[in-house]
Amino acid sequence: MTSPTEHLDPALRVEALASLLTERGLLDEATVDNFIKTYEQSVGPMNGAKVVAKAWTDPQYRARLLADGTAAIAELGFKGPQGEQIEVLENTPATHHVVVCTLCSCYPWPVLGLPPTWYKDPAYRSRMVREPRRVLREFGLDLDDNVEIAVHDSSSEVRYMVLPERPAGIEDATEEELAALVTRDAMVGVAKVAAP
Amino acid sequence: MDGIHDMGGRHGFGQVEKPTDAPPFAETWEGKAFVIGALAARIAGTNLHAFRHAIERVPPDEYLVGYWNRWTIGAQIMMEDSGILTDEEVRARAARLSGRDVPEPPAPEPHKPQMPSGGAGNLRTADSPPAFAVGDRVRVADMNPVGHTRLPRYVRRRAGMVTAIQPCQVFPDTAAHFAGENPQHCYAVEFDSRELWGPDAEQFRLSVDLFEPYLEPVR
Numbered sequence: 001m002t003s004p005t006e007h008l009d010p011a012l013r014v015e016a017l018a019s020l021l022t023e024r025g026l027l028d029e030a031t032v033d034n035f036i037k038t039y040e041q042s043v044g045p046m047n048g049a050k051v052v053a054k055a056w057t058d059p060q061y062r063a064r065l066l067a068d069g070t071a072a073i074a075e076l077g078f079k080g081p082q083g084e085q086i087e088v089l090e091n092t093p094a095t096h097h098v099v100v101c102t103l104c105s106c107y108p109w110p111v112l113g114l115p116p117t118w119y120k121d122p123a124y125r126s127r128m129v130r131e132p133r134r135v136l137r138e139f140g141l142d143l144d145d146n147v148e149i150a151v152h153d154s155s156s157e158v159r160y161m162v163l164p165e166r167p168a169g170i171e172d173a174t175e176e177e178l179a180a181l182v183t184r185d186a187m188v189g190v191a192k193v194a195a196p
Numbered sequence: 197m198d199g200i201h202d203m204g205g206r207h208g209f210g211q212v213e214k215p216t217d218a219p220p221f222a223e224t225w226e227g228k229a230f231v232i233g234a235l236a237a238r239i240a241g242t243n244l245h246a247f248r249h250a251i252e253r254v255p256p257d258e259y260l261v262g263y264w265n266r267w268t269i270g271a272q273i274m275m276e277d278s279g280i281l282t283d284e285e286v287r288a289r290a291a292r293l294s295g296r297d298v299p300e301p302p303a304p305e306p307h308k309p310q311m312p313s314g315g316a317g318n319l320r321t322a323d324s325p326p327a328f329a330v331g332d333r334v335r336v337a338d339m340n341p342v343g344h345t346r347l348p349r350y351v352r353r354r355a356g357m358v359t360a361i362q363p364c365q366v367f368p369d370t371a372a373h374f375a376g377e378n379p380q381h382c383y384a385v386e387f388d389s390r391e392l393w394g395p396d397a398e399q400f401r402l403s404v405d406l407f408e409p410y411l412e413p414v415r
């Protein structure tokens with residue numbers, strides 16, 4: 001884009017790029033399909049949910065996860081792009097962590113997959129570092145005034161994932177049942193995990 | 197660079213979008229856009245930092261069209277920089293795909309950057325010990341580089357405290373311009389919201405990962 005030119009429809013631009021790159025032997029359909037399938041089916045918040053459920057049921061794992069997130073997450077087989085260094089932030093009744101990337105949309109892909117639209121949206125990226133309590137309220141999370149909010153702007157290659165609080169009243173739930181309750185939004189810090 | 201991408205603290209973008217359970221790619225083209233961007237650094241012979249910098253150089257009006265649009269144009273800019281293709285070619289191909297019989301301009305001569313690499317990924321070891329320790333008070337430098345930086349504008353000149361020493365990493369400010377990996381120590385620096393936004397700000401803690409060259413000691 002050396003000179004400002006007329007807006008091109010994004011879908012058409014992608015088709016044009018794909019067509020030129022394929023012709024030059026720099027892109028092939030199998031690679032494209034494989035990438036898409038991976039991020040549609042295998043890499044997503046269900047991975048992070050397993051990590052959270054294990055931390056809730058296994059105190060030793062929880063300790064390892066908070067001490068070295070990358071290694072503890074890799075124990076469950078989750079690693080890859082945008083996961084070179086993952087730090088896990090533990091939410092407690094006193095402190096609520098929430099994650100943002102103001103400069104682009106950095107996100108811990110191996111545990112949460114690709115970021116949702118709202119995370120990449122200018123409103124979230126501009127406001128979360130300025131008025132987090134209001135933003136969280138817009139998401140439907142009304143925190144008590146005495147809960148301290150800690151916002152983390154992902155500006156280096158360190159990626160952040162929130163370990164939400166385990167909901168009360170489900171002491172008998174299995175790890176699998178717990179994993180099913182954990183949401184992407186809770187692992188970014190814009191929601192809590194609700195009991196079923 | 198002080199571009200549209202540096203969004204922390206800006207006013208005027210309205211309410212946040214309500215979360216939905218939408219799949220990662222709402223439309224087919226978005227999946228293909230993702231792959232082109234994910235492979236762009238490999239195709240152009242560059243790196244992740246150069247890709248981020250290319251996205252920063254997307255014209256502001258195009259940047260705000262949406263994520264996959266800026267991601268795609270960023271990938272194209274980086275490929276143009278390496279002589280993989282030209283904007284004229286992309287537009288001509290788009291026209292032809294739309295059924296218009298326009299001539300196709302010639303392909304450029306590739307010229308990928310010289311880029312010595314210290315290996316895969318971005319974590320490195322440093323030659324010298326970190327200049328700051330946990331608990332140190334630091335002030336963010338008054339830097340306004342025209343090139344790539346991972347120093348968000350809203351913390352410039354503000355004082356905070358080092359709360360963690362992060363792994364030493366490739367320095368984005370030089371790596372994005374193929375001027376060397378130049379590994380730097382990196383720190384989690386925490387700021388009080390009132391230091392950033394004044395006495396009437398909501399009360400909260402804000403933590404940003406900042407590279408050593410961005411920081412000065414507070415005496």
